[in-house]
Amino acid sequence: MVVQTPAIESSDRQHTVAIVDDIPSNLTYFKEALETFGYQTITAENGKEALEKIMATMPDLVLSDVNMPEMNGYELCEALKGTEETRDVPVILVTAQDDRDALIRGLEIGADDFLIKPVNLSELQARVRNLLIIKDFRDQSKVYTQHLEDEVARRTSDLNAAVVELKSLNVQLKGSIQDTIQRLSTAAEYRDNDTAAHIWRMSHYSKVVAKSLGLSRDIVENVLYSSPMHDVGKIGTPDYILLKRGKLTPDEKKIMDAHTTIGESILSGSDHPLLVMAREVAGNHHEWWNGEGYPRKIRGEEIPLTARIVAVADVYDALTTKRVYKEAWSIDDAFTHLEEGAGTHFDPTCVGAILDARDDILAIQNSTEHQQMLKAEENKT
Ligand SMILES: [Fe+2]
Ligand SMILES: [Fe+2]
Structure with a gap:
């Protein structure tokens, strides 16, 4: 079966990054840097506020501090990875120091990458870009899979309709043959x-x-x-x-x-x-x-x-x-x-x-x- 499918290619649309940090100067630092790299941004000062904004705007990536009031970075990451709609949004956690336990915990709850403070801007740009390439590929694969599923469903439904029609034609045909037989038999009776x-x-x-x-x-x-x-x-x-x-x-x-x-x-x-x-x-x-x-x-x-x-x-x-x-x-x-x-x-x-x-x-x-x-x-x- 030949199916017309959408091509998988890198996206050139502008991506949106959600930045989450309780320190205003950090928010500004990341916001300016990411906008310079060509991304749109949204910001939040804690995990709770971030979760609401993320659910409303569906950004392409989340860059989150770990230590924050209300809901920390781990809890935010856990919430995002535990929700169907946001499961595939990459999360980069920003930790204060090179803390091995913090990294392991982050990995366990599904964080996609880490950055250690103070954050090097070139490293930030590279990590964000890499994760967005993977996300675009995943998104397009989803579209492709959905398209295939729709196509299979459509063709299955066409096939079922054809079978139903064939059955009904067969019943009609059988009916007319039986009718002819009845008439021929009646003719003989006369x-x-x-x-x-x-x-x-x-x-x-x-x-x-x-x-x-x-x-x-x-x-x-x-x-x-x-x-x-x-x-x-x-x-x-x-x-x-x-x-x-x-x-x-x-x-x-x-x-x-x-x-x-x-x-x-x-x-x-x-x-x-x-x-x-x-x-x-x-x-x-x-x-x-x-x-x-x-x-x-x-x-x-x-x-x-x-x-x-x-x-x-x-x-x-x-x-x-x-x-x-x-x-x-x-x-x-x-x-x-x-x-x-x-x-x-x-x-x-x-x-x-x-x-x-x-x-x-x-x-x-x-x-x-x-x-x-x-x-x-x-x-x-
Ligand atoms: Fe006879
Ligand atoms: Fe007879």
């Missing part, structure tokens, strides 16, 4: 005796079987949305065959069976997982576990699992639904039929899965949503 309730039930049964088989959440969801399209190919079956009451002739049966391959071609050409699965289901839901189904007479695990799931769910629903020519079977009779067909018509594992999920299957049949659908269909007829 050509057949199957009802909206059948499509709803068999897709929910398929979901329950997929879940009972322990398939992943994504696959279970895709099974729910792809299974309604199992008979979409009936759009291409002529009415005289689709609506024929009597037994189909062998030629008519061939045309009828082609709803599987027609469904496949309607759903082909997309690499969206939902449509890939829908195509698999449409093409293979009439294959039998023993190879006696259609259209390709494939067997066992050659048949896509999703199609084996839908085969069980679709037949279960046909059995337990009332038709013109038959009453609705009980769940027990339907389960017995599925068990008898396990290993011939049906994948035994899928039959086991639906039997294990008996409560969920009943819950779908008894659900309010299903009851409302049945009522709506009754009102239509």
